[in-house]
Amino acid sequence: MSAPLAETLTQLRVGNQKFLIDFYQRSRHLFSRWAQRQHRLAPAQAHGLLQDTLLDFYDQVADGRITKMPDDLRAFIYGMAQQRLAAQVPAHVPLPAAEAGRRQRLLAQFNQLGADCQQVLTYFYFRGYHFEKMGGKMGFPNATVARLQKSACLRKLYELLK
Amino acid sequence: MSPQTPPRPDLRPYFDELERFADGQMTPAEQEAFELRLEQEEDLADAHAAYEQLTADLRWAAGHDTLRLRLQALDERMNERGTALARVEQLNQRRQRRWTVLGTLGALLLLAVGAAAWYFTRPSPARPARSWEAYYQPDPGPVVTPALLHARPLLSEALDQYQSGHYPAALHSLGRVSPTSVGNDTLLYLRGLILLRQGQGNAAQLYLRRVSDENATSELTRRARYHLGMAYWQAKELAPALTELRAVAADSLNPYRASARRAVAAGVLEGK
Numbered sequence: 001m002s003a004p005l006a007e008t009l010t011q012l013r014v015g016n017q018k019f020l021i022d023f024y025q026r027s028r029h030l031f032s033r034w035a036q037r038q039h040r041l042a043p044a045q046a047h048g049l050l051q052d053t054l055l056d057f058y059d060q061v062a063d064g065r066i067t068k069m070p071d072d073l074r075a076f077i078y079g080m081a082q083q084r085l086a087a088q089v090p091a092h093v094p095l096p097a098a099e100a101g102r103r104q105r106l107l108a109q110f111n112q113l114g115a116d117c118q119q120v121l122t123y124f125y126f127r128g129y130h131f132e133k134m135g136g137k138m139g140f141p142n143a144t145v146a147r148l149q150k151s152a153c154l155r156k157l158y159e160l161l162k
Numbered sequence: 163m164s165p166q167t168p169p170r171p172d173l174r175p176y177f178d179e180l181e182r183f184a185d186g187q188m189t190p191a192e193q194e195a196f197e198l199r200l201e202q203e204e205d206l207a208d209a210h211a212a213y214e215q216l217t218a219d220l221r222w223a224a225g226h227d228t229l230r231l232r233l234q235a236l237d238e239r240m241n242e243r244g245t246a247l248a249r250v251e252q253l254n255q256r257r258q259r260r261w262t263v264l265g266t267l268g269a270l271l272l273l274a275v276g277a278a279a280w281y282f283t284r285p286s287p288a289r290p291a292r293s294w295e296a297y298y299q300p301d302p303g304p305v306v307t308p309a310l311l312h313a314r315p316l317l318s319e320a321l322d323q324y325q326s327g328h329y330p331a332a333l334h335s336l337g338r339v340s341p342t343s344v345g346n347d348t349l350l351y352l353r354g355l356i357l358l359r360q361g362q363g364n365a366a367q368l369y370l371r372r373v374s375d376e377n378a379t380s381e382l383t384r385r386a387r388y389h390l391g392m393a394y395w396q397a398k399e400l401a402p403a404l405t406e407l408r409a410v411a412a413d414s415l416n417p418y419r420a421s422a423r424r425a426v427a428a429g430v431l432e433g434k
Binding site for chain 1: 172173174177181185187216217219220221222223224225226227228229230232233234236237240
């Protein structure tokens with residue numbers, strides 16, 4: 001964690017997820033031991049729980065439910081995991097949230113799209129690539145093809161939502 | 163699924179324009195005109211807001227999915243690494259165990275070889291030498307002096323060959339010596355000695371026995387008894403060998419008494 005904590009949240013909001021990836025890498029083993037001791041979870045289940053909890057954390061940062069970096073991040077994440085277990089949320093399902101319905105629907109439909117469409121939309125809307133760079137990444141002949149492709153995918157997603 | 167969500171404006175009629183506007187694909191003039199319409203047309207403004215919400219949600223969904231996939235990939239990598247490390251650890255342990263076993267076996271083998279080498283090479287008082295040669299005290303015969311050489315040249319030649327180890331030649335030379343000039347006993351004795359040294363214990367016995375039988379008290383007889391005993395021994399006839407050597411050991415005048423005593427005391431002859 002080289003960046004100051006406040007900056008980390010901003011980074012996370014604009015799509016830099018390295019901080020969470022690092023956290024997972026660093027804490028997986030300890031978390032798994034904790035989960036086994038406290039909740040008798042098998043290692044694989046514990047790993048899944050930590051992944052889901054970090055996704056929850058990301059969602060809450062992204063939609064503004066978390067605006068300030070917790071002082072003790074480790075305790076905060078462990079607390080979230082405990083809540084998840086207490087509420088008996090099944091694995092790989094995000095926590096219910098106020099806005100969740102609309103977004104979850106969109107996420108479900110997004111996952112229905114083909115792999116290429118998901119990639120194109122991720123490059124454009126999440127990574128913020130311009131059409132030229134996206135074309136290069138996807139192997140399209142030029143930026144216009146990339147633009148048309150992205151447009152077609154966005155429409156397809158919208159039609160699925162309707 | 164959508165009862166809770168408020169009715170949303172249909173974006174389809176405006177999709178092209180909204181997308182071009184949002185993606186910065188309009189010319190400045192088009193953009194200005196579109197912004198003006200946004201202020202005036204309520205439907206378009208609603209559609210724009212809905213479009214913005216859609217793309218914001220999409221940004222979130224794409225980020226969420228990316229994080230999910232990245233965490234999954236990392237998890238798999240960490241699992242693989244854990245498995246690989248465990249395998250390496252297991253291999254190391256197995257190799258270490260194998261080396262320990264091999265080392266122990268090697269050490270045991272070395273110890274066994276060392277023990278065997280010590281056992282077979284030790285000068286053991288508990289296991290006296292079994293060979294007759296270990297106890298035999300040879301008789302070199304009389305010294306060849308110039309006087310002897312002059313008086314009995316053939317005998318001197320035979321003695322010389324015997325003393326230098328040429329036994330067949332010595333026997334041959336001895337055959338040419340006349341018994342009248344030397345004495346029958348001496349010839350028999352020497353022949354027996356040479357045959358004994360040549361390893362023909364059986365043949366040696368014949369001559370030595372004749373010497374020892376003839377005159378029981380002479381010096382030559384005493385010597386012959388000792389060599390006869392040794393000849394028996396060499397021919398593996400241990401009982402007569404023991405009898406002869408015991409007699410020699412008991413005879414205080416016999417020059418070979420000490421040697422015979424040693425052979426009897428070793429107890430090798432009583433073994434069988």
